[in-house]
């Protein structure tokens with residue numbers, strides 16, 4: 001069976017091709033940065049972490065097996081590194097406050113409170129309409145696994161089967177994660193969808 | 196198709212995963228059932244709002260920046276060259292030592308994890324237990340300069356073996 005174009009490029013990367021690596025990075029850096037940004041809310045740090053993701057890909061390139069889809073491998077590494085960063089921050093916060101982060105009333109994880117309005121350019125802020133602001137706010141209140149599923153689904157409509165691999169869940173669990181995330185978005189955005 | 200079945204099909208419809216007869220049945224139900232019709236319109240509109248929301252535009256020099264970081268990393272790597280000049284038996288000894296350090300570093304990591312788990316909320320705790328990625332511990336290993344270039348030692352250290360070792364430690 002012929003390899004898909006990404007796997008073909010990755011085979012070249014394994015042999016040390018920087019050009020192939022650059023091509024893959026050009027194709028995927030935006031969704032990776034956006035996925036991380038939705039978890040850590042700081043565009044500069046999102047890029048720094050994304051840079052580490054790609055350096056990690058390069059360093060571990062010999063471990064890539066062409067049987068695996070490149071995008072699944074990439075997003076799995078991106079998600080793991082992002083989770084590590086979120087946990088590191090949570091630990092730091094827990095240690096500095098000397099108490100555990102509080103759960104929200106509905107038992108979901110506490111939305112990250114790291115959004116810094118000054119981190120966004122004035123132009124960016126002005127361009128976002130009320131609905132888009134609400135979308136972003138709603139997305140941040142989702143548990144990590146649901147938020148990641150939404151970001152992956154948005155990225156060129158990644159198939160559920162691949163999303164399941166990135167999340168490390170069964171297909172049926174993934175379907176339910178996607179449904180719950182969309183239900184939450186629907187409930188949160190409803191007031192803004194129709195006058 | 197009843198209302199519950201209809202609403203369970205929303206994702207299949209949105210993502211094009213429904214067979215044509217099921218999609219037709221769902222659409223027929225929307226036409227007949229005002230509640231499901233309205234629920235579908237909200238569901239679809241919320242998804243469209245999310246899917247069309249502006250994304251963060253990466254810096255235009257992102258790719259170039261990563262490539263220079265990569266160059267810098269690669270330039271740093273001959274730092275492990277000193278070990279390659281050792282006689283083979285010493286190199287084997289070094290490999291064993293490195294593995295031992297890896298194991299102890301992982302154990303320290305495990306201890307820290309236990310301490311920190313007590314401070315984290317239950318959800319995070321569950322995440323750690325179910326999805327703790329080995330990569331996290333390899334990240335930890337990176338902090339030690341000797342271990343940083345594990346994969347360039349000769350004879351090569353089997354990274355997969357170390358990962359498995361870490362997995363074992365973490366699962367006990």
Ligand SMILES: [Zn+2]
Nearest residue numbers: 197198228231
């Ligand atoms: Zn109905």
